[in-house]
Amino acid sequence: MKPVLGIESSCDETAAAILDERGAVLAEALLSQREHAAFGGVVPEIAARAHLAHLPGLVTDVLQQAGLRVGDLGGIAATTGPGLIGGLIVGSGLGKGIALASGLPFVAVNHLEAHALTARLTDGLDFPYLLLLVSGGHCQCVAVEAVGRYRRLGGTIDDAVGEAFDKVGKLLGLPWPGGPALERLATGGDPARYPFPRPLKGRPGCDFSFSGLKTAVAQVVATFPPGALPAQAAADIAASFQQAVADVMVDRAAHALAMLPGVPLVAAGGVAANTKLRATLDQVATAHGVRLVAPPLRLCGDNAVMVAWAGIERLRLGLTDPLATAPRPRWPLQEMTG
Ligand code: KG4
Ligand code: ZN
Numbered sequence: 001m002k003p004v005l006g007i008e009s010s011c012d013e014t015a016a017a018i019l020d021e022r023g024a025v026l027a028e029a030l031l032s033q034r035e036h037a038a039f040g041g042v043v044p045e046i047a048a049r050a051h052l053a054h055l056p057g058l059v060t061d062v063l064q065q066a067g068l069r070v071g072d073l074g075g076i077a078a079t080t081g082p083g084l085i086g087g088l089i090v091g092s093g094l095g096k097g098i099a100l101a102s103g104l105p106f107v108a109v110n111h112l113e114a115h116a117l118t119a120r121l122t123d124g125l126d127f128p129y130l131l132l133l134v135s136g137g138h139c140q141c142v143a144v145e146a147v148g149r150y151r152r153l154g155g156t157i158d159d160a161v162g163e164a165f166d167k168v169g170k171l172l173g174l175p176w177p178g179g180p181a182l183e184r185l186a187t188g189g190d191p192a193r194y195p196f197p198r199p200l201k202g203r204p205g206c207d208f209s210f211s212g213l214k215t216a217v218a219q220v221v222a223t224f225p226p227g228a229l230p231a232q233a234a235a236d237i238a239a240s241f242q243q244a245v246a247d248v249m250v251d252r253a254a255h256a257l258a259m260l261p262g263v264p265l266v267a268a269g270g271v272a273a274n275t276k277l278r279a280t281l282d283q284v285a286t287a288h289g290v291r292l293v294a295p296p297l298r299l300c301g302d303n304a305v306m307v308a309w310a311g312i313e314r315l316r317l318g319l320t321d322p323l324a325t326a327p328r329p330r331w332p333l334q335e336m337t338g
Contacts, residue, residue, distance in 0.1 A: 001315060002074030003066065005098070006308025007059065009051040009091030010083025010111045011137065012042045015304035016058040018066045019312060021074070023121045027065035028305055029058040037176050041166070048086025055094055070102045075320070077311020080108035081328030083137075088327035096323045107311040108321040112333045114306040115268040116144050119293045121309040129293070130260050132253060132281070135269030135301075136162035136177065140333075141206040141256045144266070147313050148338020153256055154206035161245060162271045164210035168241050171214075171221045172234050182238050183274050189232075189239030194220055196244040198251070206256040208248065217241055246280040253281055257288040266293045273300040 001021035008015040017028035033050045036042045063069065078095025081088055092108065099106035115133055119125045130153075131142040139162075140155035159167070162179055169178015174185065196216045199209040220237060221229060229237075253265060265285040271277065272294050285292035299305060314320070317338065 001312070002072060003068060004075045004077055004308045004311045004315065005059070005062070005073055006109070006304040006306070006311055007055065007076070007078040007091045007095045008111075008302055008304040008307045009055060009087040010079045010081070011087065011302055012036055012047050013302040014051050014054045014058060015302065016055065016062045017304035017308045018062050018068065018073070019305065019308040021312060023309055023312065025305055026068070027062040028303070029061045029065075030303055031058065040170055040176050042084070044084045044086055047084055048090055051087045051090040055090060059094065059098070070098060070104070073102070073104055075105045075107060075311055075315045077107040077109050077307050077314075079111045079114065079307050080325060081110060081331035083111055083329065085327060085329045088329070092325075092327050100323055105315065105320040106323055106325075107314045107319070108325040109307050109310045110331050110333065110336055111302075112138060112331070113148075113150075113336060114310040116142065116150065116333065117147070117310050117313055118268055118295045118299055118306045119266040120313070121306070122295050122299060123293045125264060125266070125293060128260070129264045129266050130256055131266045131268060132249070132256070133269050134161045134267065134271035134277075136160060136166060138269060139208050139210075141252065142333055143260050146338055147317060148319070148336045150333035150336060152332070152334050153259055154208070154252065156208040156210065158209050158211040159214065161208065161210060162269070164214050164245070165271065167214050168217050168238070171218055172229065172238060179271060179274065182242065183276065185235050186238040186242045186276070189235030189237070191239040191243035193236035194240035196240055198244055198247045201248055201251045204255070206252040206259070208252060210245075213241070213244055242274075242276055246277055249277055250280050250284045253284050254288070257284070257290065261288070262290060264291050264293050268295060268300065270301040273297045
């Protein structure tokens with residue numbers, strides 16, 4: 001098989017990458033849109049326009065970096081859902097346009113499947129494995145059985161875990177996105193200072209809930225005069241919040257590992273970049289006699305390498321999609337086929 005171009009534009013990362021058939025990265029380019037920081041969250045219309053402005057240039061860049069022309073490629077893979085519709089239209093539209101002009105096969109990539117299959121690219125993992133998908137928009141526990149075959153074991157009943165990090169970051173006055181900044185702040189804090197709730201801990205299954213935890217943090221912040229949260233208290237709140245999330249994750253992961261014993265545990269999505277969470281998940285995996293596989297940090301958040309890889313996995317199985325495939329803002333993994 002010839003190299004595959006991947007395109008990602010489902011949220012606020014604009015990215016393109018080219019991988020060869022074995023998964024070696026021949027070229028990659030990623031632009032994290034900073035223009036949303038002033039609004040404290042992703043503004044869909046601004047995101048779509050930024051994708052439109054930058055994506056064609058990034059695709060040209062990666063082709064140049066790889067020393068390839070479109071005709072040297074074996075296929076075009078573009079994220080087609082789930083995500084913000086404007087960005088999806090831009091990225092999948094560009095991918096389809098290139099496929100149409102060149103006659104190359106097109107793969108409509110599910111962004112969640114791209115996160116889910118990254119561990120096979122980085123660690124050559126065999127099926128099945130257990131996936132903890134933890135990002136800004138998603139928080140679920142999935143049995144990954146094959147390309148296109150996913151069984152949902154549990155998920156959040158309110159906020160995604162990354163969303164909780166971002167909202168607590170906002171409460172603490174941290175720059176957006178809150179996750180990485182909160183992790184840095186927490187290093188100087190006392191994780192035992194505030195006994196925040198551990199929602200659903202000890203309950204059967206592996207569902208998640210974070211809105212109560214976020215409210216508990218808001219209540220503590222509200223005990224300080226507005227705008228006068230002492231630096232040490234902020235660090236202690238950050239550390240205590242992160243500890244509560246880690247405790248919940250461990251409990252939920254342990255339940256999932258009991259539901260699917262003996263298979264590796266994979267952490268994926270932006271929140272999997274969190275060192276504390278990685279360390280605690282590593283402990284729970286070890287305690288269950290399995291290994292934790294977490295992608296390198298640059299492949300945890302949204303990127304096009306994972307999209308090109310998902311394309312390669314599908315093309316290897318002869319799976320392609322018609323150019324008429326419509327972008328899907330909502331596209332649960334369980335609705336995939338392989
Ligand atoms: O996978 P991703 O890039 O985009 C989505 O598909 O949502 O994940 C972004 C999320 C954001 O909520 C961000 O705050 C969070 O991942 N995040 C972190 C860390 N790095 C990114 N959360 C906690 N700790 C981190 N180090
Ligand atoms: Zn993502």
